[in-house]
Amino acid sequence: FTGSPLGTAVDPLAHIVTGALVFRSVGPFARRRVAPSVLACGVLMATCGPDLDILFPVLGLRGWVFQHRAFTHSVLGGAAWACVLAAGFWGAVQIAHRKSGPFQEYALAGVLGTWLHILGDWGTSYGTPLLWPFSRGEFSLDLISNLDLFYGGALAISVVVAAELARRSRAGHASAIRLTSFAAALLYVGVGFWGREAALRDGAVASFPAFESPAVRRLVYPEGTGYRLVRKNLVTGGEWERHVDLRPDYSDPVVRASAEAPEVTRLLKHARFPVIRIRREGGGTTVWWTDLL
Numbered sequence: 001f002t003g004s005p006l007g008t009a010v011d012p013l014a015h016i017v018t019g020a021l022v023f024r025s026v027g028p029f030a031r032r033r034v035a036p037s038v039l040a041c042g043v044l045m046a047t048c049g050p051d052l053d054i055l056f057p058v059l060g061l062r063g064w065v066f067q068h069r070a071f072t073h074s075v076l077g078g079a080a081w082a083c084v085l086a087a088g089f090w091g092a093v094q095i096a097h098r099k100s101g102p103f104q105e106y107a108l109a110g111v112l113g114t115w116l117h118i119l120g121d122w123g124t125s126y127g128t129p130l131l132w133p134f135s136r137g138e139f140s141l142d143l144i145s146n147l148d149l150f151y152g153g154a155l156a157i158s159v160v161v162a163a164e165l166a167r168r169s170r171a172g173h174a175s176a177i178r179l180t181s182f183a184a185a186l187l188y189v190g191v192g193f194w195g196r197e198a199a200l201r202d203g204a205v206a207s208f209p210a211f212e213s214p215a216v217r218r219l220v221y222p223e224g225t226g227y228r229l230v231r232k233n234l235v236t237g238g239e240w241e242r243h244v245d246l247r248p249d250y251s252d253p254v255v256r257a258s259a260e261a262p263e264v265t266r267l268l269k270h271a272r273f274p275v276i277r278i279r280r281e282g283g284g285t286t287v288w289w290t291d292l293l
Contacts, residue, residue, distance in 0.1 A: 019045075021155065041109045049114045050114055073129060125272070274290075
């Protein structure tokens with residue numbers, strides 16, 4: 001089994017700067033009609049609110065609903081979770097300052113921030129159960145990489161520049177920077193959509209963004225009893241890192257037994273293209289599991 005939670009989520013940098021941009025540009029938050037602590041609550045939820053589900057196993061909570069990217073990453077479940085966290089944040093501000101403002105403001109900021117986080121995760125390849133509790137099906141757009149340094153880095157620079165301009169009382173310039181950042185983010189997502197569709201027209205069954213460049217996609221082609229994975233630069237047409245992995249044959253009792261291991265079960269919960277490598281020697285068999293993502 002290979003894989004890590006750190007490799008299966010949009011990086012916190014992209015989450016936090018998206019939250020900061022939205023909360024400084026939308027409605028009453030932009031016009032500063034709410035307390036700074038309310039803004040902080042919203043940005044905090046956008047950064048890591050849903051991802052606090054990684055603490056559930058530490059608390060002894062088990063089952064699908066308490067796994068990472070389960071109910072906290074759905075539209076309804078995420079909203080309920082945001083209200084719980086917002087209540088804790090509101091209470092902490094009340095204790096620290098003896099005045100925290102209406103709870104409704106914190107709840108609204110928390111829900112909006114959580115939905116921004118879920119929206120970001122939806123744009124990746126990993127998938128998120130948007131429609132829980134009605135469905136456990138996971139949705140993914142394959143538009144940006146799980147760890148996209150270009151996307152997060154560009155937005156972070158714009159946030160810093162806008163904040164500095166605002167500090168110097170150049171609100172008009174700061175607003176222009178924020179709007180430009182939104183336009184650039186939409187353009188970047190549009191490039192991801194173009195790359196995905198171009199690869200699918202080329203015969204691939206899936207096209208995942210690569211973290212090193214928005215022009216590079218990981219393409220999956222069916223081949224025999226497995227998949228062929230290719231990295232391709234959609235601008236130059238160059239291809240590299242070709243290799244073929246086997247799809248699991250569950251009629252094999254060894255493969256079927258290994259699929260029941262707890263680590264593999266967790267992998268298969270999210271895996272879109274599970275593959276295996278089998279090594280038989282000395283009377284024993286080793287099965288390696290991974291996901292082409």
